[in-house]
Amino acid sequence: MGQGLNRVPAGLTVSVSVPATSANLGPGFDSMGLALDLRDEVSVTTRAEGFTAHVDGEGAGVVPTDGSHLVISTLRAHLRDRGWDVSGLALTAINRIPHGRGLGSSAAAHASAVLLADALLPEDERGSEAELLDAASQLEGHPDNVAPALAGGLTVSWDDDGRYRSAFIRPQASVRPVVAVPEQPLSTETARGLLPAQVPHHVAAANSGRAGLLVHALTQDPSLLLPGTRDWLHQDYREPAMPESVALVRGLREQGLAAVVSGAGPTVMVLAVGEEQAEAARSAMRALLAASAQSWRVSILPVDAVGAKVKAHRSGQPISG
Numbered sequence: 001m002g003q004g005l006n007r008v009p010a011g012l013t014v015s016v017s018v019p020a021t022s023a024n025l026g027p028g029f030d031s032m033g034l035a036l037d038l039r040d041e042v043s044v045t046t047r048a049e050g051f052t053a054h055v056d057g058e059g060a061g062v063v064p065t066d067g068s069h070l071v072i073s074t075l076r077a078h079l080r081d082r083g084w085d086v087s088g089l090a091l092t093a094i095n096r097i098p099h100g101r102g103l104g105s106s107a108a109a110h111a112s113a114v115l116l117a118d119a120l121l122p123e124d125e126r127g128s129e130a131e132l133l134d135a136a137s138q139l140e141g142h143p144d145n146v147a148p149a150l151a152g153g154l155t156v157s158w159d160d161d162g163r164y165r166s167a168f169i170r171p172q173a174s175v176r177p178v179v180a181v182p183e184q185p186l187s188t189e190t191a192r193g194l195l196p197a198q199v200p201h202h203v204a205a206a207n208s209g210r211a212g213l214l215v216h217a218l219t220q221d222p223s224l225l226l227p228g229t230r231d232w233l234h235q236d237y238r239e240p241a242m243p244e245s246v247a248l249v250r251g252l253r254e255q256g257l258a259a260v261v262s263g264a265g266p267t268v269m270v271l272a273v274g275e276e277q278a279e280a281a282r283s284a285m286r287a288l289l290a291a292s293a294q295s296w297r298v299s300i301l302p303v304d305a306v307g308a309k310v311k312a313h314r315s316g317q318p319i320s321g
């Protein structure tokens with residue numbers, strides 16, 4: 001327990017649920033993201049001593065069960081930043097977001113931790129929405145997953161001289177994301193390591209144009225989603241780490257479907273328009289993956305319009321220490 005820090009009392013329980021997210025959406029590298037209807041649920045109860053994590057679902061048996069669990073360590077880091085700490089914590093999680101697949105599991109964990117920590121603070125010490133967005137994004141290293149995880153829907157985020165900010169946008173209701181999630185994970189860190197330090201000016205210009213077009217396609221004219229999801233900044237550079245995913249994106253795009261690598265991959269997502277095209281995308285994915293050596297989960301994952309929910313808070317009176 002840090003010296004001079006206020007102590008959150010034992011006996012407080014807080015729960016959050018946070019959606020999966022797909023970042024980049026093609027040309028919106030490190031800035032655009034979409035929340036998806038698949039949620040992690042996490043509860044913590046403060047106690048006098050000891051840090052434990054009980055996890056069901058994705059990551060069970062793999063992620064740590066002590067104080068080094070990502071949500072516990074991040075929650076404590078956020079508390080300390082605010083001048084507080086906690087002597088003990090029991091965490092329970094139902095994880096549905098697969099890890100290391102490009103569906104924002106680590107962003108969901110960082111967002112959960114910051115929201116849980118904030119809810120454990122006395123009301124007058126809690127952060128604003130903008131502060132929580134910035135705090136969770138700083139922990140994640142980029143804001144494109146954290147912003148839609150917190151707010152739902154579609155977000156465009158930017159770095160405002162060292163502070164992350166986000167605009168929240170309602171996508172067209174007809175947009176139906178379809179995902180193909182492979183068995184084999186790929187860490188975001190590894191995928192980021194494949195990116196070049198610089199790209200030619202004409203490539204940056206082309207990508208910026210498509211990112212602008214993508215916002216128009218997602219909000220006004222979904223018939224432009226195929227050109228609006230074209231990327232030159234990250235997907236091809238990452239091909240050596242996920243050749244099947246990049247080949248799947250190409251195969252789907254040749255059929256006129258707006259396919260992208262979800263986040264840093266290796267999940268592939270199609271931004272379909274309407275139920276009929278979503279079903280067609282699902283069939284096309286299954287057909288193109290029929291000969292794959294690994295298994296893939298193919299499903300329609302609707303857009304989550306709600307974002308993170310702090311679900312319960314049995315409040316007590318935090319004490320100073």
Ligand SMILES: Nc1ncnc2c1ncn2[C@@H]1O[C@H](COP(=O)(O)OP(=O)(O)O)[C@@H](O)[C@H]1O
Nearest residue numbers: 063070099100101102103104105106109187188
């Ligand atoms: N809910 C969670 N609880 C504990 N650790 C998690 C959780 N979610 C993610 N992680 C950690 O983050 C890693 C995945 O992060 P990352 O490589 O960024 O992939 P992605 O965010 O695309 O799923 C996992 O292997 C695990 O170590």
Ligand SMILES: N[C@@H](CCOP(=O)(O)O)C(=O)O
Nearest residue numbers: 023030102103104188263264
């Ligand atoms: N912009 C990031 C997005 C990473 O998303 P994740 O879901 O794979 O963590 C990147 O492309 O590196």
